[in-house]
Amino acid sequence: MKTNVGGIDRVLRVVLGLGLVGATLAGAIGAWGWLGVLVAATGVIGFCPAYLPFGFRSCSTRKD
Known part of the structure; x- marks a missing residue:
């Protein structure tokens, strides 16, 4: 399973998710x-x- 959610998207998802549960x-x-x-x-x-x-x-792709 590769990461497909970037930094800002991850933070927003956690905050929104916790807000909904709260x-x-x-x-x-x-x-x-x-x-x-x-x-x-x-x-x-x-x-x-x-x-x-x-x-x-929403995350950047790695260029090796």
């Missing part, structure tokens, strides 16, 4: 906010399966 725990939004766990996980891992079909990468 809002769900606070009762501000419904159960769909638990999707924040998935969003945060893709940020922590650095891999997003939704990017694969489109060949998209």
